[in-house]
Amino acid sequence: MDDALEVPRPQLPTADVQEEDQSSGDEDGGLDWTKLPKLGTAARPVIPKRGEKDFEPAAGGGSGLQLHVLDRSREAMLEALRAGRSISSKSISYGLWYPAIDRVHVITARGIHFSTMGHSATRAPPSEGMGGEAVDAQSNSIPGSKLPKRLELLPEEALYLVERGALFCYKFLSNGLPLVDSPNFEMTSPGAPMSVQQAFAEMTGRDGMTLERYQVYAYLKRLGFILMRAEPPTAEYPVAALTPLLSNRPLTQPQTFRGKLTTLFSRFASNVLSVFRLSRRSDWWKHLQLSRYRTSADIFQSLRFIPCTYSVPLPLPSVSEGKQASSSKALPFALSASPYKVFFHVYKPSTPFRKTAPPAPDFYVVVVNARTTPMPSIQELTALFDILPVMPLPPPRKRGVQPAVKNPPNSPPTDDPATKAPPGISRPSSTPGWPLSALTFLRRLLFFLPFFCPTPPAQADKLASKPTRPPNPFLALKTGKKTIVIAAVDSGSISFFRFGQGVFEEWPMA
Amino acid sequence: MSTSNPILLRVSNKKAYVWDIDDVAKLRVCHHICGVLAGTLPHLSQQNVFLGVPLLLMPEEVVLLVEKGLALLVDDKNAHHDPSAPALRKWDSDRLRVVERQLALAEEHEAKEALNPDRAMSEKAILKRKEREEKRARSVQPNTAETSQEIPEESLFANDSVPNLEGHSESLRAESPHRSSVTVPPQTFTSPYTIQVPGASSTFEWYDQSTHSFTTLAAAREAGIWDYPATPAEYARCGVFRDLWEQGYFMGGGIKFGGEYLVYPGDPLRYHSHFVASAIESPEAALRPLEIVAHGRLGTGTKKAHLLCEWDEDKESVTYYSIEWAGFG
Secondary structure, eight states: OHHHHHSOOSSOHHHHHHHHHHSOOTTSOOOOGGGSOOTTTOSSOOOOOOOOOBSSOOTTTOOHHHHHHHHHHHHHHHHHHTOOEEEETTTOEEEEEETTTTEEEEEEOOSGGGGTSOEEEEBOOTTSSSTTGGGGSBGGGOOSSOOOEEEEEOHHHHHHHHHHTSEEEEEOOOSSOTTTTOSOTTTSOSSEEOOHHHHHHHHTTBTTBOHHHHHHHHHHHHTTOEEEESSOSSTTSOOOTTOTHHHHHHHHSOOOHHHHHHHHHHHHHHHHHHHHHHHHHTOGGGGGOGGGOOSHHHHHHHHOOSOOSTTSOOOOTTOOGGGHHHHHHHHHHHHHTOSOOEEEEEEOTTSOOOTTSOOOOSEEEEEEETTTOOOOOHHHHHHHHHHSOOOOOOOOOOOSSSOOOOOOTTSOOOSOTTSOOOSSSOOOTTOOOHHHHHHHHHHHHHHTSTTOOOOOOHHHHHHHHSSOOOSOOHHHHHHOSEEEEEEEEETTEEEEEEEEEOOGGGSOOO | OTTTSOEEEEEETTEEEEOOHHHHHHHHHTTOOOOEEEEOOTTSTTOSSSOEEEEEOOHHHHHHHHHTTSEEEEEHHHHBOOOOHHHHHHHHHHHHHHHHHHHHHHHHHHHHHHHOHHHHSSHHHHHHHHHHHHHHHHHHHHHHHHHHHHSOGGGGSSGGGSOOOTTOHHHHHHHHHHHHHHHSOOOSOOSOOEEEEOOSGGGOTTBOOGGGEESSHHHHHHHTSOOOSOSHHHHHHHHHHHHHHHTTOEEEEOGGGTSSEEEESSOTTTBOOOEEEEEESOTTOOOOHHHHHHHHHHHHHTTOEEEEEEEETTTTEEEEEEEOOOOOO
16 A cells, blocks of 8 residues: 555546546445456455446447456456355354254354354254154253253354355254264265255244345344344343343233232322422422522523433324323334334454353344335334443544543543543543443333333433533534444345434533 | 246245346346345455345346246245255265265375475475474464363353354364264264355255246235235336336446436446436325435435436326436536
8 A cells, every 4th residue: 555655656646536536436336346356366355446437338338348348347246156155074064954943053063153153052852752853842841851952043143154155054854854863964964955045045034034134144244243133032042231121021021910000000109299290390489599500500400491301201193192091001012013123232343252141232233124114213213222221432532632631431530520621531421330320220210110200310410510511522412322223224235324312411512 | 038048036035036147147138137146255255345146136126027028936945845865865975976086186186296205295394394283283282271171061062162262263173073072973084175055056956946936926926925016106116117127227226325226327337327216106296395405416416317207107107307406506
């Protein structure tokens, strides 16, 4: 790269710029398959740059040069597509696909993939019972006996490995062929050998894995991210740490009679409470006792008697006030049919990851089909954000002029708030560590009680007004406290969108 | 020729794929249908710029190809029959024969190397090889020690048994036969050989599409494998797509440009698109001014004109309007 800068250029760079202008942006393809390294030539494949394109073919279907170049591109593409999946017998893994349970049992696991893929599951051994049929029976019915565990892959994991050529998959045959028992699967196949085509046909659409979700999975996997299911498909699937999804679960479960009674009572109680609170809040004269306030921020704080936090429940569309009791029940019901559900937990490649105990995810990814799914409604987005944890603010970008402050945002605060806050670093009140996050978690728990409208976080507000205003709130405003990634897939092309929940109430401009 | 030998579109989960490379070429060259490559390229599996088979077709492309009689729909899942025992035995024996031939070739190659001692057997080379082996053994030892400590004995069957060896495939390979002696039956081939994971199923004897192919959309719909188009909007999209296709344009997905299709004057491999097309389902459909602004703005920004394609179901015709900034001041 540096050499290119040093070598004097024979032509003016403006010509280059003009050509760039002609192109219509990266999105518009411009793939040059001819620059793809030929099969087996390069030891370390290099991804070539996108090639140049012409505006349009010359009259009559293109000039001779255009046709020649096009033919070359097509040939290069087809040659690249013809590449087979070959792998050494010493590094290939073997798996057996059970269509009845949507899982691939890994017979031989080799390679680094399995440090981030697959989970162990307890299954009845196939030798017990009637041949191979017993495998389908979940062992959960016999809790006492100790059953062997085995490594299993979800459909997307198996399909990805098959597609990469790292896994040879056999389909389990239930038609009485005694092949499963054959000890030496290298000599005799333990089932029907599966091609990549068959794996696509069999494994997509299984266990919630639509083609769209698989494409997002494979896209991120190819880039090195680690992906896990957000909703554990079985009880044995490892659950990410600090997942607030669990707190949401009681809501979706069918309510028992006793549960209904308790919610009724609590609803009544909170109703009464809210009346009290309202009467207390409507003490208008309180706001005029000016002597209590020293700064203008204090005044603005107290003037804000419409609570502006996300803890205030959203008004429901097209539901009258009188029927709120039924609507509060209808709300989770309607949202449960929404396509906007977190499906994948995504981890950066650099995140230390143990697949038996995955840490809190770096990204939450929703996958939707762009052809059938409309834009998310505010209710859907709010429901998504409600289950997400509060993300810490990313470290502020360093400016060239100001001396960089060495204080990382995670370190315990050493300076007392009375002294001037360091200029380079923002110390927002929103991320003071775990006590507040525990508080918000608690509040979120309470929020699930209908009509329980917690007071706006007075403590946090007080904290916010105390120190001098942090220098740059825009990073926090742009990032938001909670972030969700929505992948919209339209027959093969994936677009990723990031939605953040703003924190405007915590960063008052006045 | 194209009618006598239609392209097979493998349908599973209401998505149509093309697996045969020759069909991919034929679609592109003869029928100017591009589709989107959706699979991992096996030899470049860590990037998303170049992708491989299967070629995933847009539903409009599928409808067009079937209606023109250029393609058949194949119920792919059911076309994969379970192999009979003799078929499977034959597949196994074929496979083993290939492996044996491979090993024989490797042996032959090795023997040739041995016969030619000046290069492989010179003292210098031997010394070097020994040194390399020692180095490898030294680097492997700490790793194996670590991993064997990590693994409790009882979890050998669990996923914990997969070593956490990132980037140490060398050492992994070195120890895997030793470990697999517990979980894996003994292998018969001691020396490594190459395995091909088959891509398309057409090589399988038990793959038979003849009883599972459909020449019309209605038949496929009846069989429950295909249901596009179903709504007026989808009919409009198909109509617009067909009309543009008949005029010789290449079409790609236009979601990143705020429309339904990108319209190319030639193969998208070489030419820029001129238009972003969006289908309007009927002459009565409402069009908001803001849409015109957005389309005009985005089209100008990307050096394309936006095409509003209005589909008239009764006349089965498309009316086109293009939006461009007038450019006064």
